Amino acid sequence: MNTGIEPVICEGVIMVNRALSGDTFLMTIDCPEAAALAAPGRFVKVRSWAAPEEGGAPLLDRPFSIHHTAGSTLSLLYRVVGPGTALLSRSPAGSAVRVSGPFGRGLADVMEKPAPLYLAGGGIGLAPMRLAMNWAGPDNCLLFYGERSGAVQVDENWLKGWAGDFAAVTEDGSGYGRPGLVTAPLEEALAREPRPIFTCGPTPMLAAVSSLGQKYGVPVWASVEAGMACGFGVCLTCSLPLADGGRFRVCQEGPVVDGASVKWELVRS
Numbered sequence: 001m002n003t004g005i006e007p008v009i010c011e012g013v014i015m016v017n018r019a020l021s022g023d024t025f026l027m028t029i030d031c032p033e034a035a036a037l038a039a040p041g042r043f044v045k046v047r048s049w050a051a052p053e054e055g056g057a058p059l060l061d062r063p064f065s066i067h068h069t070a071g072s073t074l075s076l077l078y079r080v081v082g083p084g085t086a087l088l089s090r091s092p093a094g095s096a097v098r099v100s101g102p103f104g105r106g107l108a109d110v111m112e113k114p115a116p117l118y119l120a121g122g123g124i125g126l127a128p129m130r131l132a133m134n135w136a137g138p139d140n141c142l143l144f145y146g147e148r149s150g151a152v153q154v155d156e157n158w159l160k161g162w163a164g165d166f167a168a169v170t171e172d173g174s175g176y177g178r179p180g181l182v183t184a185p186l187e188e189a190l191a192r193e194p195r196p197i198f199t200c201g202p203t204p205m206l207a208a209v210s211s212l213g214q215k216y217g218v219p220v221w222a223s224v225e226a227g228m229a230c231g232f233g234v235c236l237t238c239s240l241p242l243a244d245g246g247r248f249r250v251c252q253e254g255p256v257v258d259g260a261s262v263k264w265e266l267v268r269s
């Protein structure tokens with residue numbers, strides 16, 4: 001699906017790269033061309049460079065939601081899970097990265113600007129929530145943030161700084177906020193006041209939030225992740241199943257899709 005905006009490939013410079021919890025980092029990159037095209041829910045691909053003695057950079061650039069933009073910079077919120085993200089985490093301020101994008105369909109491509117809106121981020125699914133909040137208006141949004149445990153929760157003061165009041169949960173009750181799943185406070189809020197939802201997180205969470213949307217009669221826009229190679233819709237690596245038997249490419253028809261349209265039980269967790 002063409003959004004009418006051609007992605008760019010540019011050389012960016014890392015301005016900030018700091019840990020917000022053990023394995024979660026905030027990276028701000030100066031890359032005016034890509035930052036100018038940033039939109040909530042869309043993503044960029046990033047490549048950092050490793051010295052040959054470190055084995056060089058992984059073959060494929062890694063996709064990340066755009067977390068925030070300010071002036072000529074865009075920020076990523078990323079979690080270290082393998083060699084590409086580990087290399088990013090070791091890249092100091094001042095070093096160069098290649099940024100391509102933005103890719104895919106974002107919130108503004110799938111929905112009218114809503115007010116009010118619930119935002120539900122699970123784990124690193126918190127990443128696209130900040131730009132979505134800026135787009136919909138902070139006063140119109142309430143954020144629900146869930147993590148497995150307090151050990152991986154991002155810094156509470158940093159989060160308050162942009163999200164204001166938010167509801168936090170940890171599955172094991174070891175962090176700030178209450179214990180349980182993020183769907184619990186979300187459902188309480190839906191029962192009080194149904195609102196459209198923008199969500200990003202692990203597959204079981206996206207499936208559960210989509211079910212809540214159907215139960216309370218509100219649309220759920222889910223930002224979906226999948227292993228991805230080209231990002232241009234050609235390789236089909238990121239193709240996922242739809243409830244009607246068809247398929248969609250996360251990089252083209254996604255990453256933001258109608259949660260009710262996805263066959264979640266066939267999507268890898």
Ligand SMILES: Cc1cc2nc3c(=O)[nH]c(=O)nc-3n(C[C@H](O)[C@H](O)[C@H](O)COP(=O)(O)OP(=O)(O)OC[C@H]3O[C@@H](n4cnc5c(N)ncnc54)[C@H](O)[C@@H]3O)c2cc1C
Nearest residue numbers: 062063064065077078079081082083084085127225226227
């Ligand atoms: C549209 C999109 C937006 C994303 N936004 C963010 C973001 O904002 N922040 C962030 O931290 N991560 C995000 N991701 C995931 C991120 O791209 C991967 O974590 C990263 O590519 C892993 O690279 P790696 O070399 O560190 O690990 P790899 O060695 O490539 O992967 C490590 C492990 O994670 C699995 N894996 C890798 N990518 C995915 C995926 N997309 N879904 C499920 N499992 C995967 C692999 O199968 C492997 O088991 C996004 C992915 C997509 C497709």
